Amino acid sequence: MFALIKSVLKSLELYLTLKNKKFYYDLHKEQKDREFAITEAMEAFRETGDSNDADRADLLREQLHAERKRFEHLSTFYSKTEEE
Numbered sequence: 001m002f003a004l005i006k007s008v009l010k011s012l013e014l015y016l017t018l019k020n021k022k023f024y025y026d027l028h029k030e031q032k033d034r035e036f037a038i039t040e041a042m043e044a045f046r047e048t049g050d051s052n053d054a055d056r057a058d059l060l061r062e063q064l065h066a067e068r069k070r071f072e073h074l075s076t077f078y079s080k081t082e083e084e
Contacts, residue, residue: 034067038064042061045060
């Protein structure tokens with residue numbers, strides 16, 4: 001009986017670990033997709049050569065930087081969680 005409970009708890013632990021890793025992987029994938037979309041929009045604005053579009057591209061560059069910092073913070077938090 002004790003072995004069965006121990007086995008169920010170990011299975012639950014492994015399931016939650018896998019779910020946590022999948023969650024982080026999904027976050028990472030979404031981050032890369034957002035970065036790609038922002039980069040594509042920046043390139044489209046830069047190609048037009050209009051000064052207003054250059055300003056918009058600069059705003060997008062700042063948004064991209066903020067996205068990267070936000071994800072870096074999440075990655076740091078995830079790494080600390082993984083170590084524990």
